Amino acid sequence: MTQRNGTAATVRRIVLRATAVLATTALAAGCGVGDASEGAGPAPAPSADPKAALLAAVPTEQDPAFRFSAQDGTDRWIGVVDPAAKGIDLGMKQQNDDPKFTMDMTFRLIDENLWMRVKLTGIPGLHDMLKLPKTWMTVDRARLADASSVPVFQGADPGNTAAIIRTAETVEDRGDGTYTGLADLADNDDVKSTFDGVDLAALDAAGKKVPFTAVVGADGNLTSLTLDVPAAGKHKAMKLVTKYYDYGKAPRVAPPAGAKAAPSSAYEMLNG
Structure with a gap:
């Protein structure tokens, strides 16, 4: 099944936009400066069809809840996927220099339901000044300028690893559970939305x-996928790393207790 999954890229855009909005508001108000285990035990035996074996290891809706992280250059996301509940927690931290503060934004999704929590540090009283609660907020998609700009549950593979693997003509089994290949990311709609921080067009033939x-x-589950992206355009060479771990050990994703309706300030931040 082809899957286009840009959940992490979507959150990256939201967090960067929200940080800019908060920074502008804070300046206007005159504010001053105020991983994971990848499993143990013997690795799987070499497969006669390495590509099929690798794709079979990608998490699906039949898997238990698990944790994940994604590294895109200097940006990093962490979260939990609960396929049975169609739920996902996805968080990202962003630092701002002028004024100096840190925003830690987390989204929780269960099917079509959406919650958000924002933690601001570095400037005392910033939450009160911006009228943003520190607790979970229920987000009404109807009040968003572009409802498609916020995350939705898109399956059990938030890193879109299956789509990336499928682009490879061949995959080699190196033994010890390690596989290598060459991914085709050029003009590929199935993976394009995954890499918000990479200029895929500038990669050209590379x-x-x-x-x-x-x-x-x-245990037969995918634990990591690392892409070695060459330098292109304004972007330096980088590693894009997705990790899946704690299968069956991660907590189930459930509606947050005590969540309150998001105030107008939250929608102003999300709508940019």
Whole structure:
């Protein structure tokens, strides 16, 4: 099944936009400066069809809840996926220099329901000044300028690893649960929305053969996928790393207790 999953990229855009909005508001108000285990035990035996074996290791809706992280250059997301509940927690931290503060934004989704929590540090009283509660807020998608700009549950593979693996003509089984291949990221609609921080068009021909390394744990589950993206345009060479771990050990994703309706200030921030 082809899946387009840009959940992490969507949150990156929201967080960066929200940070800019908060920084402008804080300046106007005159504010001053105020991983994971990848499994143990013997690795899977080499497969006669490495690509099929690797795709079979990608998490699906039948898997238990698990944790994940995604590293895109200097940006990092962390979260939990609960396929049975169609739920996901997704968080990202962003620092602002002028004025100096840190915003930690977390989204929780269960099917079509959406909650948000924002934690601001570095400037005393910033939450009160911006009229943003520190607790979970229920977000009404109807009040968003562009409802498609916020995350939705798009399946059990938030890093879109299956779509990336499918672009490879061949995959090699290196043994010890390690697989390598060349991903075709050029003009590929199935993976384009995954990489908000990468200029895929600037990769040109190099984008058709981007090296990747995947690791499958002893339990047969994918634990990591690393793309070695070459320098292109204004972007330096970088590693894009997705990790899945704690299968069956991560907490279930449930509606947050005590959540209150998001105030107008939250929608102003989200709508930019």
